[in-house]
Amino acid sequence: MNAWPFVAAAYAVTLIASAVIAGWSYVAMRRAERAVERLPRR
């Protein structure tokens, strides 16, 4: 059995899922920190 399609699928799953969670976390962080910057000064 040619193992390369399985290897490619495993790497694709890992790298795409890691990129998605990292990107999602970055966007959530930037959005939340921008909301703090927009808060009225006391």
Place this chain on the structure above:
Amino acid sequence: MHALANPTRFLKLARPLTTLFAVLGTLLIAYGCYAGLVLSPPDYRQGDSARILYVHVPAAWLALGGWSGIALASVAQLVWRHPLAGVSARAIALPGAMFAAICLATGSIWGRPTWGTWWEWDGRMTSMLVLLFLYIGYIALAANGSERGSVSRATAIFGLLGAINLPIIKYSVTWFQTLHQGPSITLRGSSIAPELLWPLAYTVAGFTLLFAAIVLMRMRAILATAKVEARLARLVAA
């Protein structure tokens, strides 16, 4: 650890570390994957399918390490009432769940060419699936009853009790008759040939740094959201 109890002090340290961990982690992952796919030789028994090791093992390590982090943070919250403990546990839960899912998916993909099956209800795979469900339960619990970005006492107790599953996962291949291979890397050494093993150090280090960057980003998001909510609550009350 108590020196970081002040969120302002924590954020001062977290901001540069987030970028450093993310950049260094990405570079190590890139080189580790290149080494695993191109530079390392195929395994003499499993052939090229053994290359899945370089993404499967870091995912398993981070899924287990993530819950260990949740359990330690739960202790810090319950015993010392550390103000950032609940925040860090909440921040770990989602990437921990993601890496548990990646571990199960890559394990399943590895199982098809190696064992001839996508899934088997053996000790290791079943206990790993239980860990994924524990993460999902923790995320659901943490979404409710959080205060100033932290988690409730019940959620912290759940985080602590869930750690019972960690030694079950670790020793499942020793305790049960299982399709999954026994431990290849122990404190006494490794049964994997050095020429196959070295790229694993890069991917483990790389994914660990990326995981740390993700946790820091999520902690910063939780703290910022809590700050906005607290300020808005004060404005409404005034």
